[in-house]
Every structure is written in C-alpha cells, then in structure tokens.
Amino acid sequence: MIDDIRYSELLFLRALAKVPQQLFNPSDSSFQKAVGMRGDMLSEMVATLIEDMYVAFHRSDAQLIVSRLRGELAPTHAPPLRLHDYLWSNPREAVRCMLNGQTLEDIRITYRGLRRIEELRDILRADRILEHFGVLLDLRYFRRDLEDALHKGAEVPVSVLCADMDDFGKINKQFGQAAGDVVMKAYLELVQEKLGLLGTAYRGLGDEVVALITGQSHARAITIAETIRSSVESLKHEYDGKPLPRVTASLGVATTPPESRIMEIEHISEERKKRAKDEGKNRVVFEEPSS
Numbered sequence: 526m527i528d529d530i531r532y533s534e535l536l537f538l539r540a541l542a543k544v545p546q547q548l549f550n551p552s553d554s555s556f557q558k559a560v561g562m563r564g565d566m567l568s569e570m571v572a573t574l575i576e577d578m579y580v581a582f583h584r585s586d587a588q589l590i591v592s593r594l595r596g597e598l599a600p601t602h603a604p605p606l607r608l609h610d611y612l613w614s615n616p617r618e619a620v621r622c623m624l625n626g627q628t629l630e631d632i633r634i635t636y637r638g639l640r641r642i643e644e645l646r647d648i649l650r651a652d653r654i655l656e657h658f659g660v661l662l663d664l665r666y667f668r669r670d671l672e673d674a675l676h677k678g679a680e681v682p683v684s685v686l687c688a689d690m691d692d693f694g695k696i697n698k699q700f701g702q703a704a705g706d707v708v709m710k711a712y713l714e715l716v717q718e719k720l721g722l723l724g725t726a727y728r729g730l731g732d733e734v735v736a737l738i739t740g741q742s743h744a745r746a747i748t749i750a751e752t753i754r755s756s757v758e759s760l761k762h763e764y765d766g767k768p769l770p771r772v773t774a775s776l777g778v779a780t781t782p783p784e785s786r787i788m789e790i791e792h793i794s795e796e797r798k799k800r801a802k803d804e805g806k807n808r809v810v811f812e813e814p815s816s
Contacts, residue, residue, distance in 0.1 A: 528654055532662075533561040534570060535645040538579065541634040542642060543718070551624045555722060568621040571632070575620065579638035582623065585630050590619045656728040660713040664729035667737065668788070675786055684724075684746035684780040685790050686736040687798040688716065688753065691773045691806040693732050698705045704764040707770060711760055719753045726779075735791070743780035743812075750776045750809045758807060773807035783812055 537560045551557070551567050562570060573589050574580045582588055586607045592598045593616040604613035612619035623631070645808045646659030654661050690712060697705035709732065716726050716734055723745075724738035754774050760794050762769035777797025779790045797810040804810070 528649065528652060529561055530570075531645055531721065535642060536560045536573070537570065537640050538574075538634060538638055538645070541580065542639060543586070557725065564625070565621070568624050568789060569617065571624060572620045574638070577637075578635055578711060580632050580634055583633060587623055587631070590616050590623070594620070627690065656713075657690060658710045658713055660710065660717055661726045661728040661734065664727045664733070664735065667727040668791070670725065670737055671788065674737060675781070675788065677739065679786060680739055682742055682780055683786070683790065684738040684741060684743065684774055684778060685794040686738065686746065686750050686778050687722060687751075687791075687794040688734045688736070688776045689772050689798060689802070690732040690757070691775055691802065693772060694804045696772070700764060700769060704769055707764050708762050708769060711762060712757060712772070712774075715756050715760065716753055719749065719756060724751065726796050743778075743783065746780050746813050747780050747809065748777050750778050750811070754809055775801035775806050777801060777810045778809060778811040
C-alpha cells in the first residue's frame with residue numbers, strides 16, 4: 526500500500542475511539558494484523574502518538590513517562606519509585622514495556638486524536654487509499670490482498686463476501702444525492718463495524734462492497750455476512766429532519782475450503798450475491814457448510 530503507516534495509525538485511532546472499553550492486547554498477533562504492524566512498530570507508533578498528544582495513558586506513573594517523552598521534565602528529575610532508572614532514561618522502551626501484556630483499556634484517545642482521525646481520512650482519501658467517504662479501503666487494493674491471503678498455508682481459510690444494497694438507487698432518485706450519501710456512509714460504517722478485527726472491507730463503484738476474511742471458518746464467515754444483512758435491515762436513516770426509507774442488502778459468501786484456493790473465489794462470491802438479488806433480495810447466499 527502507498528501509505529501503510531498512516532493507514533495503520535487511522536485503524537489504531539479508530540479502534541480506540543470506537544471501542545475504548547473493549548480489551549485489545551497490542552502484543553496479540555490478531556491485533557497487530559488488524560492495524561498492519563508488528564509489536565515493536567506498534568509501540569513506536571504509540572510513543573509517537575503520545576508525543577503528538579493524540580493518545581494518553583491513564584496511570585499516573587505512565588503520565589510521567591509521557592512527560593519524559595515530550596521533554597517536559599528536566600533530565601535530573603527523580604524517577605517515580607515504580608519506574609526503573611533504565612526505563613526513566615529510555616521512555617520509548619518504557620512505552621513498549623507498558624504495552625506488552627497490557628490492554629488498550631490503559632490508553633485513551635484525546636480530542637486532538639479524534640481530530641487526527643478526520644485529518645488522516647482526508648489525506649488517505651485524497652491519495653485514493655480510502656474510498657470517497659473515508660471509511661473503507663479503495664477496491665483497487667482488494668485483489669492484491671486476496672492474492673496474498675491465498676498464498677498463506679492451505680490450512681488458513683480465506684473468505685470473500687460481496688455485498689450490495691437493494692434498490693439503493695431509488696433513494697438517490699426520490700430524495701436526492703445528499704440523502705443517499707447519508708445512507709451510504711451509514712452502510713459503509715456498519716460493514717466496517719461488523720467486520721471488526723476479523724476482516725478488511727473495500728468499496729468499489731456505488732454501493733459495491735467486498736470483504737476479505739482470513740483465518741475464519743466458512744460457517745463463521747456466513748455468520749458475519751448474516752449479521753451485516755440483518756443490521757443493514759435494522760438501520761434507521763434520517764435526512765433534513767425527515768426519516769428515509771429503510772434499505773436491505775444482498776450478500777454472497779465463498780470460502781476456501783470448500784471452494785478451490787484460487788482467485789476465482791471472488792467471482793463465486795459475486796455470482797452468489799447476484800443470486801441473492803434474483804431470489805428475492807435481503808438474503809445471504811452461500812454453500813452449505815459441511816457437517
């Protein structure tokens with residue numbers, strides 16, 4: 526990707542802003558994968574975010590290290606009892622030690638950090654890394670990521686979810702594009718939220734969305750797709766103080782296994798999405814999981 530660091534920073538800050546009470550472990554491989562960084566790189570990024578006042582620690586001894594990082598305390602300042610001299614003189618190493626085995630419950634995003642999310646969205650959107658609304662990755666990254674996923678060991682399942690809203694064009698036609706944008710952004714944010722750390726979503730033209738999930742069973746991928754479908758159906762939209770019609774979504778799911786481990790898994794998922802629309806919309810089409 527053109528700008529992995531800033532995209533990883535966005536993922537990290539967005540996760541911190543969305544679910545501040547959820548227990549994430551920065552030393553856990555799944556979390557590192559979700560933000561695209563190894564543990565050492567992640568701790569270095571957190572230290573930088575602390576220096577820029579985008580995030581902050583809760584604990585008092587950690588706040589002293591934060592001050593040390595920013596150069597706000599003189600080098601002769603006596604370290605607190607709970608901090609070793611080595612950590613006091615190496616504040617970035619202290620950040621790494623604090624993150625190791627700890628959870629993001631010990632870190633909070635600041636107001637400045639919330640503004641940074643919007644700044645990053647604008648930067649990444651301008652570079653076409655994020656799509657127009659700044660929520661999902663641009664679709665041009667999907668096939669590269671799918672190819673990388675398929676090259677993992679055969680024991681690692683790979684799932685592709687293709688999704689479209691049903692009759693979305695009617696909202697644009699009846700209520701205008703501004704109203705349609707309200708619905709579209711809510712839809713994209715919902716897909717991102719329901720995927721969580723389990724997958725990555727990409728947006729193409731219009732309401733075309735593709736999600737890539739690695740390391741989850743076919744049955745789990747179907748459950749995620751059904752959660753997205755039912756959540757879209759439950760969404761309530763409002764524009765200019767007036768309610769908008771509810772929308773639904775049709776999805777297709779394909780996973781290796783049972784499908785062959787080839788790039789055509791994308792087309793299989795796409796065909797199943799089309800079947801979902803042909804068979805009545807507002808449904809998920811997939812191959813029945815083996816018992």
